[in-house]
Amino acid sequence: MIILILDTSTKKMSLALLDIESQAILATYQEETEENSHAKKIDLAIIQLLEQTAHKFTDLSAVAINEGPGSFTGLRVGSSTAKGICFALNIPLIAISGLVAYANYLYSEKGDDVTDVFVLLDARRSNYFYTHISECGQEALPAFNSLENIENDAKECRHPRIYYIDKVDILQLSAEKLKLAVLEKWKSQDFAHLTSFEPMYLINNYLVKK
Numbered sequence: 001m002i003i004l005i006l007d008t009s010t011k012k013m014s015l016a017l018l019d020i021e022s023q024a025i026l027a028t029y030q031e032e033t034e035e036n037s038h039a040k041k042i043d044l045a046i047i048q049l050l051e052q053t054a055h056k057f058t059d060l061s062a063v064a065i066n067e068g069p070g071s072f073t074g075l076r077v078g079s080s081t082a083k084g085i086c087f088a089l090n091i092p093l094i095a096i097s098g099l100v101a102y103a104n105y106l107y108s109e110k111g112d113d114v115t116d117v118f119v120l121l122d123a124r125r126s127n128y129f130y131t132h133i134s135e136c137g138q139e140a141l142p143a144f145n146s147l148e149n150i151e152n153d154a155k156e157c158r159h160p161r162i163y164y165i166d167k168v169d170i171l172q173l174s175a176e177k178l179k180l181a182v183l184e185k186w187k188s189q190d191f192a193h194l195t196s197f198e199p200m201y202l203i204n205n206y207l208v209k210k
Contacts, residue, residue, distance in 0.1 A: 001061040002026065002053075004085070005182055007175040008038045009070025009098050010121065010165060013050055014174035015042075020061060023183060025176045026053045036141065038077040046081075062091050062191075065181040066098035066175070068130040068200035069142050070121055077198035083194055086174030091099040092191035096183055097200065099142045099165075101181035102173050106135045106163055116157040118150065121165045142200065 002040035007013065015029040029045045031037065040191040050056060065082040068075045086093045103119040110117060120128040126147050132140045133160065154160040165173050185191070 001057055002055060003062045003064050003094070004049075004060055004181055004187065005064045005175040005178055006042075006078045006082055007066040007098060007104040007178065008042065008081075009066045009068055010018065010074065013038045013042060013045070013074070014080075014176075015045055016175040016179070017049055017053055017055070018064075018176075018179055018182060020183070020186060023121065023179070025179060026055075028174065028176050030174050033040045038074050042077060044148050046085075057085065057089060058093055059083070060089060062086075062094055062186065064094035064178065065095055066101075066178060067095040067098075067192075067197075069099065069123075069144070070199075072201060073163050074187065075201065079197065079199045086194055092189075093194055093197060094185045094190070095192040095197060096178050096181045097131075097142055098178065099129060100139055101178045102163075103131045103139060104118075104167065104181070106161075107137070110161060114159055114161045116154070116160040117163045118154055118160060119165065120147075120150065120162060138205070 003018045005016040005018055012031040015024040019026050027049050029049050053080050061080045063085050082093055099119055103117055107117045117133045118130060120130045125130050128147055129142060129144055130150055131142050154162055
């Protein structure tokens with residue numbers, strides 16, 4: 001029983017195959033060179049990932065996707081691909097808030113000198129999609145704000161750490177880091193409704209902030 005995990009929310013697409021029983025990542029794909037090539041490469045990348053592990057599409061038990069926020073085009077590509085596979089194989093779709101899942105991962109990896117974790121994704125024009133986990137472990141929903149406002153919020157914390165998903169000076173964030181969030185939703189059978197599912201664009205706020 002395996003789950004295909006897709007993250008097309010950023011400039012560089014990433015995929016992972018997760019074995020449900022062993023809870024191990026069997027294989028990963030990370031776009032390292034060409035940016036924003038999701039539509040062109042995603043189908044072949046999935047096929048290669050399955051072949052690499054000697055699996056077929058019919059071996060999939062579910063597809064998990066980073067529902068956003070993130071790149072509008074990237075999220076559309078990932079959503080349509082995931083829904084197409086799920087409809088064809090009659091398997092469930094698992095939707096994960098990538099920002100929250102990455103924040104939880106980074107919070108679990110933080111040192112004792114860090115109290116609060118902020119995870120940011122560039123939304124252009126000095127604006128960012130972001131989430132915040134406080135020192136008591138309380139997580140916030142994904143939101144949208146200017147970098148200045150987010151940094152001011154961080155200054156109110158005792159020892160904050162800000163991570164930028166699109167920068168290379170942080171721990172590599174990719175589909176495999178969504179594993180724990182995917183497993184939690186699989187165990188609780190918390191699946192997205194295939195016909196009505198739409199990615200989390202936060203587009204209304206994005207259009208207001210110019």
